[in-house]
Amino acid sequence: MTVKAIVFDAYGTLFDIYSLAANAEALFPTYGKQLAEKWRDKQIDYTRLRTLSGHYKPFWDVTNDALVFVCKQLKLNLNDDDENTLMQAYLRLPGFSESSNVLQALNEKSIPLAILSNGNPTMLNAVVQAAGYEKHFQHLISVDSVQKFKTAPEAYQLVPDVLGLSPKEILFVSSNCWDACGASWFGFTTFWINRAHAPFEELGITPHYQGSSLRDVLALFQQS
Amino acid sequence: MTVKAIVFDAYGTLFDIYSLAANAEALFPTYGKQLAEKWRDKQIDYTRLRTLSGHYKPFWDVTNDALVFVCKQLKLNLNDDDENTLMQAYLRLPGFSESSNVLQALNEKSIPLAILSNGNPTMLNAVVQAAGYEKHFQHLISVDSVQKFKTAPEAYQLVPDVLGLSPKEILFVSSNCWDACGASWFGFTTFWINRAHAPFEELGITPHYQGSSLRDVLALFQQS
Numbered sequence: 001m002t003v004k005a006i007v008f009d010a011y012g013t014l015f016d017i018y019s020l021a022a023n024a025e026a027l028f029p030t031y032g033k034q035l036a037e038k039w040r041d042k043q044i045d046y047t048r049l050r051t052l053s054g055h056y057k058p059f060w061d062v063t064n065d066a067l068v069f070v071c072k073q074l075k076l077n078l079n080d081d082d083e084n085t086l087m088q089a090y091l092r093l094p095g096f097s098e099s100s101n102v103l104q105a106l107n108e109k110s111i112p113l114a115i116l117s118n119g120n121p122t123m124l125n126a127v128v129q130a131a132g133y134e135k136h137f138q139h140l141i142s143v144d145s146v147q148k149f150k151t152a153p154e155a156y157q158l159v160p161d162v163l164g165l166s167p168k169e170i171l172f173v174s175s176n177c178w179d180a181c182g183a184s185w186f187g188f189t190t191f192w193i194n195r196a197h198a199p200f201e202e203l204g205i206t207p208h209y210q211g212s213s214l215r216d217v218l219a220l221f222q223q224s
Numbered sequence: 225m226t227v228k229a230i231v232f233d234a235y236g237t238l239f240d241i242y243s244l245a246a247n248a249e250a251l252f253p254t255y256g257k258q259l260a261e262k263w264r265d266k267q268i269d270y271t272r273l274r275t276l277s278g279h280y281k282p283f284w285d286v287t288n289d290a291l292v293f294v295c296k297q298l299k300l301n302l303n304d305d306d307e308n309t310l311m312q313a314y315l316r317l318p319g320f321s322e323s324s325n326v327l328q329a330l331n332e333k334s335i336p337l338a339i340l341s342n343g344n345p346t347m348l349n350a351v352v353q354a355a356g357y358e359k360h361f362q363h364l365i366s367v368d369s370v371q372k373f374k375t376a377p378e379a380y381q382l383v384p385d386v387l388g389l390s391p392k393e394i395l396f397v398s399s400n401c402w403d404a405c406g407a408s409w410f411g412f413t414t415f416w417i418n419r420a421h422a423p424f425e426e427l428g429i430t431p432h433y434q435g436s437s438l439r440d441v442l443a444l445f446q447q448s
């Protein structure tokens with residue numbers, strides 16, 4: 001295996017964005033799961049539309065816009081306090097149960113680790129620090145510096161540039177299948193964490209590896 | 225009003241894509257509406273991902289890929305006959321009830337009409353001819369010639385190039401709010417047909433006009 005570093009996506013891969021369903025449920029009983037799912041979908045829609053049209057806005061603002069839209073769509077009255085509560089929850093997303101142990105074990109194998117995220121630096125740093133993960137990573141890389149969201153090649157290019165490695169030498173890990181596909185198109189060695197046992201996207205490209213949790217990434221390095 | 229021509233989006237604006245729910249329901253009872261909606265969402269997702277990543281594929285193929293994915297997601301067994309039935313239905317989508325009369329009335333006012341569609345020429349020509357609409361349009365413009373889907377500016381740029389007008393002189397009509405937003409960003413005069421009474425997208429831009437059917441576009445020209 002020629003991999004010399006691992007780069008992780010953040011939201012959904014290391015941090016559980018669907019935990020927001022509980023935060024939302026507390027404010028809008030019976031709507032929690034639906035709100036969290038639609039919020040995520042709309043957030044990603046907006047990143048794509050803004051990048052396609054060349055109208056970048058930081059992920060924090062895009063996330064807030066998506067929340068406002070989805071509450072209007074669901075006819076939920078989002079007051080300023082509710083909005084603030086849900087947005088602040090984005091800064092303290094819990095890691096998945098295995099995240100911390102896997103990162104620690106990879107550190108012990110002296111494999112350089114980084115994050116590439118759509119999140120702008122302020123929100124990305126906050127969520128990493130809140131989880132106590134900053135010690136695990138050599139680099140927290142945000143697409144904010146190129147003002148294009150994934151899956152734009154310019155966003156992925158940040159990783160080889162920062163790490164000084166070729167894309168093939170970098171294992172790109174994401175639980176978002178579209179992100180794993182975009183990363184595969186870009187040229188990374190890729191690992192799709194299929195937490196939800198979803199079918200594979202019909203995009204004509206396949207990640208090099210698949211698993212159901214971050215433990216499967218660790219297993220790859222224990223075998224080699 | 226400085227508008228000198230009108231360009232319409234095709235799918236969802238002139239042609240009823242959600243009519244496919246009935247075709248799907250006949251094959252997969254109780255799943256029709258859900259399949260049609262998810263099919264459309266996935267189709268649009270794939271156009272954006274492919275354009276962002278620079279991996280264009282004609283809309284016909286993207287539409288077929290999206291159908292295959294959504295059937296896997298819904299655990300529906302899509303055999304070749306079913307797949308063919310649903311794909312062929314895309315070539316004979318019905319117009320909305322007002323489409324034909326509005327186009328005819330605009331023709332009588334001698335306003336040049338065109339279509340700008342994500343659809344590749346073969347499928348776009350087929351659906352326009354099946355509905356008998358070809359006589360209404362001076363140009364059927366497909367993004368296929370630039371190999372980028374909307375909302376890429378290169379896709380919208382085809383319209384001023386073909387019509388020889390500035391974007392502001394062209395009224396861009398779409399029932400897809402994201403399309404109306406992308407067109408507004410591009411610089412067209414824009415009209416959002418809000419058929420579903422949906423909230424407006426939180427993208428920081430507003431179309432110039434809104435209405436609930438194509439009749440409201442006609443009304444604009446009857447007032448002026």
